[in-house]
Amino acid sequence: MAEKKIRRRGKRVRKGRKHESIKIHKLFKLEGEKLVRLRKPCPRCGPGVYLAEHKGRLYCGRCGYTEFEKSK
Numbered sequence: 217m218a219e220k221k222i223r224r225r226g227k228r229v230r231k232g233r234k235h236e237s238i239k240i241h242k243l244f245k246l247e248g249e250k251l252v253r254l255r256k257p258c259p260r261c262g263p264g265v266y267l268a269e270h271k272g273r274l275y276c277g278r279c280g281y282t283e284f285e286k287s288k
């Protein structure tokens with residue numbers, strides 16, 4: 217007895233990615249053999265938690281620590 221194949225309808229098809237060019241959180245950068253951290257670690261949470269970059273300031277999403285960047 218052949219089983220009836222049930223066709224699934226409503227298959228999700230992504231049409232044109234709008235945000236493809238956006239790269240997610242560049243936390244590290246490889247320079248040769250060096251691993252350069254682009255974010256500062258949070259002084260409160262310790263290493264492993266990094267500060268998110270905002271305009272003119274760094275913010276920790278975990279504890280809420282905010283550090284203002286020194287203008288050059």
Ligand SMILES: [Zn+2]
Nearest residue numbers: 258261276279
């Ligand atoms: Zn923190």
